[in-house]
Amino acid sequence: MNSSEIKDRAAGAIMGAFIGDALALGPHWYYDLTELRRDYGDWIEDYTDPKPGRYHDGLKAGQLSQAGFILELLLRSLVENKGYDEQDFCRRMDEELFPLIDGTPISGPGNYTSQSIRDAWRKRIQQNFPWGQVSGHADTTEAIERTLAIAVRYAFQPDKLATAITHNTILTQDDDTVVSMTVAFGAVLGLLVQGNRLDMDISAKLMKLVKSGALPFHAVTNDDLQPPKKGDPDPPRVGRFASPDALLTPSYMAEAAFDPDIQIEPPWKVSIVYGMPCAIYHQLPAAYYLSALFHDDFELAVLHAVNGGGQNQARAILTGALTGAQVGMSGIPKRFLDGLDKADELMQLAEHLAADMETGN
Template structure:
């Protein structure tokens, strides 16, 4: 277990995500790495302004993208309500975000509007569909980018963590595989906030929660992924994700990060190994790898996530939360907090959320 306090780790996870979001604002979505280096130099080490004509043009270094804006909406709802209140979150989306959008990609707070939120706008604003009928099929990490605060809030209550994250995810993304991978990331983050290391044993801890019925994943193996006992009944599938594989990924990435025969050098090339695109199955392995390799070094994890190009903003958000949960807010370099727009109120919200964790 980590020697940082649980509240420090919780606040570190939240602020790590905000910092990752803002760090990716300028160099977001460069798939040509030569162009990225030409515009930002050989190594990005701080917040940067987006270039004219890019996804977040007009914003300034240290500001949040729309993903960060939505993350703050859910965080504010959690803090003010003291729990996950879906109706309150939906009301905030209806009044504070959707009226500012028009269904096009470059519109609204934070510059760029993601695919799942554009689909949400069409269903809520144009088609007048009720919440609950608004989920689409985007295969991206957009739900993770906001529900990570639910993972922090319910880190000590894994069944509630899984239920809240699944319920919030399907508001915008309803593919079962995407929902399962989103819940799995939240479960990983929850264990890190508790103080568990991101290592080859973490997935075993997650599987124990599955066996106890606290995480809704289907599994037929016995302990340590051994074959089922002869005559053992098939576990009920109702209400469960099809397989536990999303829970197994982080430990494989953690094992790879410490295996001397497996070297990704420099570490930013993790984006080339696992893929630069936006899809969740590219993003999660890279984030888990960086968070395991640099488990005690927030700056290195963050900068390698950003310098890998492609969907580096999501990669930095996800890795930033995972490493922030391991080092705690107290060990995030001060310069990243100083350069983050509205850092003081964001820190206040993160600390207030951390103080609520013990409550069911």
């Protein structure tokens, strides 16, 4: 894969995430699908205004939520520093986000602040704790929604990818399982930017990186999940994270997507199969499934993520990034860029990040 194709995929991943965020702004967090269809019809196909009294009331179609705001904040930090600079990111959070929120759910950019960011604000602003002591126990995809930019930047440097995503995640979320699943998502996204497809082989490629020491996951089995042999040390490969299961999930989701005997129809009902709530263990399987099923169709992937209801914004951000990385910017319908607020500015940042990648080519 040549350099221009890689950059196209990198920019597609970033813009796919922003588009997914904005597409779900209006119909965000409808757990009653009858209510969702009543307010937005049988199929949501474009950007929509939030309804009065809903989570993002007051914003307009095509604008970003606070998740998109924080992703942009980290993206700017990566571009301006030509890599991950934790001190700079924390400074930006202190200066550009925290003065705009008040520790309550309905506040700040996007008119909603997630649990982990509220926890960090209270500890940082009200209790004056230093960064490194403000993380909480939220089990959401909040960190993935920003660190996907790190995954793109270090797509060809999995060791740096894992280290930077780990360090950034634990600023706001300290549950080790959440951290491992966040790093695993970044590793998957990195492989997709490189030119791989989200298919049944993706986990084997990830496990090779574990074996080489590039990804910090513990693995007690040998290749292809075969049992350890007598005399093998215990364990044969030791990493920061307790097991490699977060790296194995994507291939199982891809297998389900490609198996003709497994039918989820219509595909947006994957949200019911894996669960509508916010927790990372509901969100990742659905995003992996949709991105494998629609690996060459960005529009269908992200719209099925949105139309599934519940925490569809996180689902659409993750699905948008994974599918955008597979189809590239050239595969994202122009109408999604035309309707996205600040699209030119965001696209310029995405292209700068892509240009800064060290591909080794």
